[in-house]
Amino acid sequence: MTTVVVDKELREKLNGFDHEVVFCDESGQPVGRFLPESEYMKILYERARHMFTEEELEVARKSPGKYTTAEVLEYLNKL
Numbered sequence: 001m002t003t004v005v006v007d008k009e010l011r012e013k014l015n016g017f018d019h020e021v022v023f024c025d026e027s028g029q030p031v032g033r034f035l036p037e038s039e040y041m042k043i044l045y046e047r048a049r050h051m052f053t054e055e056e057l058e059v060a061r062k063s064p065g066k067y068t069t070a071e072v073l074e075y076l077n078k079l
Helices: 008-015 037-049 054-062 069-078
Strands: 021-024 030-034
Touching: none
Parallel strands: none
Antiparallel strands: 021 030
């Protein structure tokens, strides 16, 4: 992911928005979009809700954990 640091002027223009903003070039062609963090998170959570069925979630809830967080992190650090 690339992070762009916005200057004070642009930040002030964006802070009041609670919905998607389309960025266009001089000819009016869209070049990108801005989503407030709250809207972006809503989209991510909605996508995640559709990744698993209720049955799959229930099986996962009932399954005992096999690894501790420390064990997972140790494994990942070895990769």
